[in-house]
Amino acid sequence: MSQKSARLLATIGFAxxxxxxxxxxxxxxxxxxxxxxxxxxxxxxxQVTVRNVxxxxxxxxxxxxDGYYSAPYLPSGEYEIAVENSGFxxxxxxxxxxxxxxxxxxxxxxxxxTVQGEVRVARSATWWAAxxxxxxx
Numbered sequence: 001m002s003q004k005s006a007r008l009l010a011t012i013g014f015a016x017x018x019x020x021x022x023x024x025x026x027x028x029x030x031x032x033x034x035x036x037x038x039x040x041x042x043x044x045x046x047q048v049t050v051r052n053v054x055x056x057x058x059x060x061x062x063x064x065x066d067g068y069y070s071a072p073y074l075p076s077g078e079y080e081i082a083v084e085n086s087g088f089x090x091x092x093x094x095x096x097x098x099x100x101x102x103x104x105x106x107x108x109x110x111x112x113x114t115v116q117g118e119v120r121v122a123r124s125a126t127w128w129a130a131x132x133x134x135x136x137x
Contacts, residue, residue: 029098032070033106035063035083042067043110046085053078053094076100081108089113 035046046063050071059071079096088110098104 027076027100028073029076029100030070030072030103031074031079031081031096031098031106032068032103033108034068035085035108035110036067037088037110038112043085043088046083046088046110048108049082049084050074051080051082053080074098079104081106083108083110085110087112 031050035043035048037043042063044063044065044067046067046069048061048063048069048071050059050061051057052075054077059074061069061071063069076098079098080092080094081096082090082092084090089112091108091110093106093108096104096106
């Protein structure tokens with residue numbers, strides 16, 4: 001094989017590999033965080049529902065044994081997070097704006113009470129470029 005043919009094959013191979021990598025890039029983000037009670041103790045097994053406000057599509061997960069949850073592979077957009085657990089009022093956080101390729105950390109605090117009670121919090125999530133963290137206000 002000549003040097004010219006080898007270069008051509010290498011260039012074609014590089015173009016094919018690059019096209020495969022570029023097509024694998026997706027427009028997704030992750031919402032993650034913790035669920036705690038009023039005494040700041042983390043709550044294991046709480047159901048966390050993440051709902052895209054525009055499409056209505058929901059992702060449902062539970063907090064792990066350490067009280068943390070993660071909802072990966074979400075398209076960008078505005079989300080509402082609802083958290084439920086036995087013995088606590090349902091809590092929800094509205095106005096979570098997820099941007100492509102980023103992770104929004106939303107920590108939720110549950111109040112002791114019955115399921116009929118609900119705590120709603122409207123928050124504005126802001127990306128802190130320097131620290132790489134989301135801050136909820």
